[in-house]
Amino acid sequence: MQISSFQYLALFVITYSLVGLLTPIMRRVAISKQILDTPTSAHKSHTQAVPYLGGVAILIGVVVVSYTALVFNGVTGNNFWLATSVLAPAVAMGLVGLWDDLKNLPPLSRFIGQSIAGLVVAVLMVISKNVANPTGSTYIDMLITVIWVVGICNAINFFDNLDGGAAGTVAISAIFLTYFALSNGQSFIAALSVVVAGGTLGFLIWNRTPARIYMGDAGALFLGLLLATLTIRLNPDTQTLFASFATPVLLLAIPILDTCVAVFSRLRRGISPFHGGKDHLSHRLIRLGFSRKQAAISLWILSILFGFFAVVIALVSKQHEVNYVMISILIWLLLFIGFLRTADQ
Secondary structure, eight states, X not given: OOOOHXXXXXXHHHXXXXXXXXXXHHHHHHHHTTOEEOOOSTTOOOSSOEEOOHHHHHHHHHHHHHHHHHHHTOOOHHHHHHHHHHHHHHHHHHHHHHHHHHHOOOHHHXXXXXXXXXXXXXXXHHXXXXXXXXXXXXXXXXXXXXXXXXXXXXXXXXXXXXXXXXXXXXXXXHHHHHHHHHHTTOHHHHXXXXXXXXXXXXXXXXXXXXXXXXXXXXXXXXXXXXXXXXXXXXXXXXXXXXHHHHHHHHHTHHHHXXXXXXXXXXXXXXXXXXXXXXXXXXXXXXXTTOOHHHHHHHHHHHHHHHHHHHHHHHHSOHHHHHHHHHHHHHHHHHHHXXXXXXXXX
16 A cells, blocks of 8 residues: 555644544533533542543544545555454444443443453454564464553553643654654554544644543543554564564553553552542642643653654664663653652542
8 A cells, every 4th residue: 555745644634634623513512412521539630520522533533534545545455454454443442432431331341342352453463464573372462462452442541631641642652653654664554643643633632731622431442442453563673572572662651651650559559450549640740740731741751752762772773772672661660660659649
């Protein structure tokens, strides 16, 4: 599938514009149907009800632009299957998230839905040999894929706790994904990553502080599954298997860090990891004196930092790749320890 630079730009601009236009419409729908995130729980950090359904705008925008682009670029059975094998599980996961937004599902139900989606993705990718770094064992590849999909879905969902925090970070990850995909000639991954970046930035117009709409679980789970799938398919231009496996982790290092800090903090206090709380990175930054806007920007900067680490690792010689990966891991661990040393609530 050949895509020109102009077409990549068009994909970005069209998705950005479409989601930017759809989001206020979904906001009005959410308000009219009373689909609101009301700050009735102690772990809610906002003070006024904020409408959900922003994730539906992202989902519609990404899917419509992706399939429309296929039609205009000359759809083939292979291209249609590639797109559907990524988008269909993500849409299914987004619908599970929408159901949660509407009915407030228990954590176990969400986990079962994520696990089923992860298994479907694993079967589709491993059988079709679309895993970028296979271990040589079908069962191990499938297990790693399921764990990664469930983990990233939860990481993005957990991370969506601050105005603009998740949307901006997902956009940054998608932009770096685009760079890696283009560098290695993976035009399909690059195109979908560009669409994701455009959609999340279009949504960010309405989600930045003070947020006028949230993406909700519909958006977080949809984007989480998309990022998980695209990063597994990504074949970064690295020379060692260690660096290749590290690249997807670095591209999503901050949502992973947020989840690890929150889960470890809750387990340390004898609380269920699925119990909500003001123990995420954003809450800790705000308790340190950051404004909500400054906290979001700080998380974006950290995401960019680890994205650049991933880029540098791909550019250095083979003998230095492991050293740079170890440095990035050390910085991640220092951040983990530093955030855990701040007040949990």
